[in-house]
Amino acid sequence: DAKTTQPTSMDCAEGRAANLPCNHSTISGNEYVYWYRQIHSQGPQYIIHGLKNNETNEMASLIITEDRKSSTLILPHATLRDTAVYYCIVPRNAGGTSYGKLTFGQGTILTVHP
Amino acid sequence: DTAVSQTPKYLVTQMGNDKSIKCEQNLGHDTMYWYKQDSKKFLKIMFSYNNKELIINETVPNRFSPKSPDKAHLNLHINSLELGDSAVYFCASSLTAGGQETQYFGPGTRLLVL
Numbered sequence: 583d584a585k586t587t588q589p590t591s592m593d594c595a596e597g598r599a600a601n602l603p604c605n606h607s608t609i610s611g612n613e614y615v616y617w618y619r620q621i622h623s624q625g626p627q628y629i630i631h632g633l634k635n636n637e638t639n640e641m642a643s644l645i646i647t648e649d650r651k652s653s654t655l656i657l658p659h660a661t662l663r664d665t666a667v668y669y670c671i672v673p674r675n676a677g678g679t680s681y682g683k684l685t686f687g688q689g690t691i692l693t694v695h696p
Numbered sequence: 697d698t699a700v701s702q703t704p705k706y707l708v709t710q711m712g713n714d715k716s717i718k719c720e721q722n723l724g725h726d727t728m729y730w731y732k733q734d735s736k737k738f739l740k741i742m743f744s745y746n747n748k749e750l751i752i753n754e755t756v757p758n759r760f761s762p763k764s765p766d767k768a769h770l771n772l773h774i775n776s777l778e779l780g781d782s783a784v785y786f787c788a789s790s791l792t793a794g795g796q797e798t799q800y801f802g803p804g805t806r807l808l809v810l
Contacts, residue, residue, distance in 0.1 A: 683741050
């Protein structure tokens with residue numbers, strides 16, 4: 583996977599937007615940016631992914647810079663249940679045969695407080 | 697309906713024993729994975745099967761042997777358990793084996809070797 587860099591931890595007040603940054607300066611042109619999260623004691627959960635354009639779904643928005651070297655995951659109205667470790671991953675797509683090997687880094691520990 | 701399920705949820709056993717963990721997915725996916733999350737919380741891929749065929753085999757001791765009886769099931773058998781095998785094991789699945797596929801994770805099996 584392309585290397586990603588995320589802050590170790592972030593805090594957010596309940597009801598406010600949580601903006602989680604990720605740097606992926608070595609990303610290749612056809613590689614997607616994926617975001618997963620892991621709530622304590624649960625399995626990782628897919629959030630969103632994108633290639634070039636900004637994406638939005640029922641969970642979050644993903645903003646990717648024009649040069650694609652960084653992105654921001656936005657949780658528009660964070661709740662206490664959004665407290666989790668958030669992982670930004672760029673799966674390597676070498677000729678389409680990378681076989682889905684996700685490399686999880688340390689991620690960002692997001693703490694949402696009342 | 698649970699998409700990716702694992703049994704057992706907890707497993708406590710003695711060193712030297714042999715144990716199996718089972719995983720089933722009802723998503724109709726072709727590809728399944730085993731990940732290990734150690735005490736430092738790093739998630740690492742161990743194996744992947746696509747249509748019952750092994751396609752990823754990371755540097756894992758021979759004591760670990762995955763088996764896929766059909767594409768909806770991927771089991772993990774561990775021989776001669778060691779203290780260092782204590783971890784949370786997550787199963788996951790994706791539609792295909794391509795590098796850019798979203799993966800869906802099970803709830804994990806917490807293995808404690810005494």
